[in-house]
Amino acid sequence: MxxxxxxxxxxxxxxxxxxxxxxxxxxxxxxxxxxxxxxxxPVPFRGDPGPSAPRRSSWLSTTIVLGVVAAVILLLGYVRFRAPY
Structure with missing residues (x-):
């Protein structure tokens, strides 16, 4: 069937x-x-992309991320150091 x-x-x-x-x-x-x-x-095959925002340096982004991670580690260490056992 x-x-x-x-x-x-x-x-x-x-x-x-x-x-x-x-x-x-x-x-x-x-x-x-x-x-x-x-x-x-009519639109050209590859049109002009136009103005774009300036890009930040990748080093700046890396520095910010590593700084935040270091701050969190220090904060957690400080909280653990201050906590009574």
Whole structure:
């Protein structure tokens, strides 16, 4: 029975592929309607990325992370030193 279903499905796919008119997807219809009123401007293949924010030095980030880790270690050591046994 399953083999017969597969054959029928394959036949349906071949029938659908031979169709003279294929309906566009919903996205294609939406874009066609939008572009009819307001066509898109041409965009170069690799557009200018534009200005970007200056990057921080990786050393600055490393220093901040190591400083925070050292501060936490010192704080935990101080708390343990002060805690009564």
């Amino acid at each position: 399953a083999q017969q279903d597969d054959e029928e499905r394959e036949f349906d796919l071949r029938w659908a592929d031979r169709a003279e008119h294929k309906e566009p997807s919903a996205r294609a219809r939406m874009l066609a309607a939008r572009w009819k009123e307001n066509p898109p401007r």
